[in-house]
Amino acid sequence: MSASLRWCSQPTRGLHGALRIPGDKSISHRAIMLAALAEGVSSIDGFLEGEDTRATARAFSRMGVQIEAPSSARRVVHGVGLHGLKAADGPIDCGNAGTGMRLLAGILAGQAFDTELIGDASLSRRPMHRVIEPLARMGARIDAADGGLPPLHIRGGCSLHGARHEPAVASAQVKSAILLAGLYAQGTTEVYEVQPTRDYTERMLEAFGWPIEFGSGWARLEDGHRLQATDVSVPADFSSAAFFLVAASIVPGSQLLLHAVGMNPRRTGLLGVLRLMGADIREENHRTQGGEPVADLRVRSAALHGVDVPESLVADMIDEFPVLFVAAAAADGTTRISGAPELRVKESDRLAMMARG
Structure with a gap:
């Protein structure tokens, strides 16, 4: 008979102290991927120790990449080069990632071998047609279940060619899949977005030595280059920091760094x-870490008030809406949000789940 777990919460006079937040998940995924495809040995510090990122590391281990974990939040990746991956001995399980x-669909579209990508029950309900369609335009052959759902069967031996893409949905994952396939495509691969999304992949490709041009809402790369091993220091994850930003804002007497x-x-x-909304958050000690801008954030408690969230900010906070609901619930007045359909097709319907909560 399993023991029950009880949580007891009591009011506090304020949150105080300095924190180091775990590494960014999106950057941890990309660091493993590009380090695996690079020539040489890369060290990744600040790697997020989560199930999603470990699933990505296991995927490349299954394809012949030696990945060491000498300590928590650190990985040493022995890259095999752009064409050094080997076929896994069965389906590759992406878990919930x-x-x-x-x-991975973008990378595997350019390999000489077939691959099957599977996931857990939640991931198996998430749409993949938005990635399949642009990759197919580049010459990839990817079969999916009805409705464009996983598992994905990615055919090897396809000759990819560069193309100009204008995705209908603003998605950093779609853009990244296209750019990663572009490493294997002949000619120029270009992506132009209806709204700018995160440029993690562009920044990291540049850090690993692949010539790439990019700006707000666009990216372009050519074939014929190589990725060179480099050391990556993963910044603290903003999504994780967001919970502490909100907590310190709404608990009177708080001050966190x-x-x-x-x-x-x-x-x-x-x-x-x-x-x-009136939050008191200051940025200090701006610098660059792992090719990404970082800063220390000092947050003090403040009286928040409701706002109409500008749609221009929605795409840049797609993972932080759950904690925004908490801030809005604690704020004085009404907060209105629109322009967030992407939240309906995450690992859950986040809008419905937060409304219910």
Whole structure:
């Protein structure tokens, strides 16, 4: 008979101290992927020890990449080069990692061998047609279940060609899958977005030595280059920091300092919304870490008020909406949100779940 677990919560006079938040999940995924495809040995510090990121690391281990974990939050990856991956001896399980599956689809579309990507029950309900369609335009052959759902059967030996893409949905995962397939495609691969999304992949490709041009809402790369091993220091995850930003804002008497938080402008939409609500959050010690902008964030408690969330910030805070609901519930007045259909097709319907909560 299993023991029951009880949680007891009591009011506090304030949250105080300095914190180091775990590493960014999106960057941890990409660091493993590009390090595996690079020539040489890469060290990744600040790697997020989560099920999703470990699933991505296991995927590349299954394809012949030696990955060492000398300590927690650290990985040493012995890259095999762009064409050094080997066929796994069975389906590759992405767990619950939508980022892992979609980005892997781009990489595996250019391999000489067939691959099957599977996931858990939740991931198996998430749409993949938005990745399959642009990759097919490049020459990839990917079969999926009805409705474009996993598992994905990716055919090897396809000759990919560059193309110009204008995805109808703003998605960093779709853009990244296209760019990663572009490493194997002949000619130029271009992506133009209806709304700018996170540029983690672009920044990291540049850090690993692949020539790439990119700006707000667009990216372009050519074939014929190589990825070179490099050391990556993963910034603290903004989504994880967001819970402490909100907690310190709504608990009277609080003051927290969060170290080395990733400040990618395509990720920090919540920061802008909290400030519109009256939050007292200051940025200190700006610097670059792992090719990404980071800063220390000092947050003090403040009286929040409801706002109409600007749609221009929605795409830059797609993972932070659950904690925004908490801030809105504690704020004085009404907060209105629109323009967030992407939240309906995450690992759950986040809008419905948060409304119910």
